[in-house]
Amino acid sequence: MGKFKDAPLGDRLGSAQAARQATLARFQARTTDPDPALAARRAARQAVAAARTTRLAERETERAEREAARIALEAETEAEQARLREIAAAAEMERAAEAAREAETRQAEQKAARDARYAARKARQRS
Template sequence: MASDERKGFGERLQKAASAKQAMLDRFKARQSVDDPAAAERRAERKALSDARDARLAERKALKQAEAERAAADQEAQAASQAAQAAQDEVERVEREARLALEQKAARDARYAARKARK
């Protein structure tokens, strides 16, 4: 700071102007948009982005197919359970009907035996 105090105002202005010019030179030294290397890097980034998008779409399709398969399996299992329940119900009704017939036959036999004794 002590050295800056001895310098005049003009020197400080000159120093600021040269710093601004150095920043401007560094900015201009950067590659332009029309640079073939920059275009190549943009093309590489686009190719990577497209490949990433394709992988994401493939993963999404695989997940969708897996979800559809799981839903179909679940529906098939539900249908199988419903068919088994219906079969069980039919068997239960048949057992009850058979039991009712057996009971009626036993009752009729008892009635006939009682009539025969009289």
């Protein structure tokens, strides 16, 4: 029994290329069939695909516009809240300053009353 001889690599590559070319030729012959119904269906599919692409682009544009409007509204709301917080902080500082002034006035009045009592007690002791 003799050895099995493989075809050389070049022959195998050539036959594979020929098979690919034959498959491609069959496919091209099938797709270039001048069938008007096939061409009409292909055109309809392409029109549907183009319409779908247009709708998707419009939806994406609308979504981007809504997102931009939402972000602008959030920024405006945040700015308004920051302004209100600033006003509230200023009012709180004013209340704290007023409370400090009232406490200082009250302490001065208490000291004056205490000094008056002390002076009256000293005056009674001298007499």
